[in-house]
Amino acid sequence: xxxxxxxxxxxxxxxxxxxxxxxxxxxxxxxxxxxxxxxxxxxxxxxxxxxxxxxxxxxxxxxxxxxxxxxxxxxxxxxxxxxxxxxxxxxxxxxxxxxxxxxxxxxxxxxxxxxxxxxxxxxxxxxxxxxxxxxxxxxxxxxxxxxxxxxxxxxxxxxxxxxxxxxxxxxxxxxxxxxxxxxxxxxxxxxxxxxxxxxxxxxxxxxxxxxxxxxxxxxxxxx
Numbered sequence: 001x002x003x004x005x006x007x008x009x010x011x012x013x014x015x016x017x018x019x020x021x022x023x024x025x026x027x028x029x030x031x032x033x034x035x036x037x038x039x040x041x042x043x044x045x046x047x048x049x050x051x052x053x054x055x056x057x058x059x060x061x062x063x064x065x066x067x068x069x070x071x072x073x074x075x076x077x078x079x080x081x082x083x084x085x086x087x088x089x090x091x092x093x094x095x096x097x098x099x100x101x102x103x104x105x106x107x108x109x110x111x112x113x114x115x116x117x118x119x120x121x122x123x124x125x126x127x128x129x130x131x132x133x134x135x136x137x138x139x140x141x142x143x144x145x146x147x148x149x150x151x152x153x154x155x156x157x158x159x160x161x162x163x164x165x166x167x168x169x170x171x172x173x174x175x176x177x178x179x180x181x182x183x184x185x186x187x188x189x190x191x192x193x194x195x196x197x198x199x200x201x202x203x204x205x206x207x208x209x210x211x212x213x214x215x216x217x218x219x220x221x222x223x
Contacts, residue, residue, distance in 0.1 A: 001025070004065040004091075006051035006081045007072035008035045013098065015071060016044050016114075029060065034179040051081040054088060063089040065218050070113075071095040075103045079111045086112025116141065139201075147173075152216065156196040160219050168219065171211035174204040 005012045008030035016026045020043050027045040030036055038046045049056035051072065062068070068085040070078035078096045085091040092207045096111075098104050098118035107116035140149040154160060160168065165188045170176065179186040180199035186192065204212050 001067060002065045003027070003064060003067045004029060004085075005069045005071055006077070007070070007097075008037075008046070009071075009073060011073075012069075012071040013041060015069060016041050020044065027060065027065065029057075051077055052084070054084060057084060057089065062091070065089075065091060067091065067093040067095065070094070072097070073099055075099050075106075078155065079113075081105060082107075083112040119197065147203055148209060150202050150204055150209065150212070152200050152202075154194065154196055154198045158194065158196050158198075158219075160194040161194050161196050164190060165192045165194065168194075169215055170202075171204075171208045171215055173208040174202055174212050177201050177203055182191070 003024050005016055005020050006029045008016075008028040012028060012030075016028055019026050020041070025045075025046060026041075026043075028041070029047050029049050030049050031050045033048065036046055036048055038044075047056075047060045049060055050064045051057070051070070062085065068082070068089075068091045069083075070081045072078055072081075075098065082094045082096045085094050093114050094112050095115045095117060096107050096113045098107055098116050101118055104116060104118050107113045137151050138148050139151055141147075165176065166200075168176070169185075175186050177195075178201045179188050179192070180201070181195060181197075202212060
């Protein structure tokens with residue numbers, strides 16, 4: 001997969017290294033000459049360009065990339081770059097970094113963003129996930145805000161303990177995708193029993209999230 005990353009600061013470089021380890025081809029776009037260091041990541045393609053300049057993006061061959069990541073430290077740049085990637089170059093997947101949580105509402109499909117990643121929100125969700133038992137926690141927004149990855153850790157004395165997965169009646173547009181149990185990752189089958197302290201991961205549409213809370217409450221869990 002070919003991935004273009006706007007911003008070659010600490011965040012952009014870290015993303016590039018991870019993607020290269022996964023066998024992907026990566027291009028780093030950077031406006032500041034001081035951030036250009038091809039020796040730091042020699043396997044990446046380095047391009048000195050303003051991520052908001054259409055002509056420079058054309059020269060870089062942006063239309064040949066399947067994924068674009070707007071990872072600069074400036075939300076305005078990330079929004080403009082996302083919009084250009086989606087509307088001018090038809091990039092199928094655009095991921096944008098949100099630096100200021102107050103700007104998060106802007107990062108949606110109207111600006112070409114498929115997935116917005118807000119570090120403060122992600123950290124807060126992970127803290128909630130780590131300390132909350134019996135609470136439904138939203139971990140991530142998927143597919144242009146149309147669905148969420150949500151998690152709940154069952155109390156040790158849950159009424160679901162020993163009951164099969166099929167006994168949990170889920171609302172429409174909701175799926176139980178995995179059960180984390182100790183060090184195990186379990187793909188849930190209809191006859192698999194729940195246990196106390198299980199961590200359940202669901203994908204649910206925005207509209208179905210409240211219905212999921214109700215379904216869990218019906219089983220004695222008050223998220």
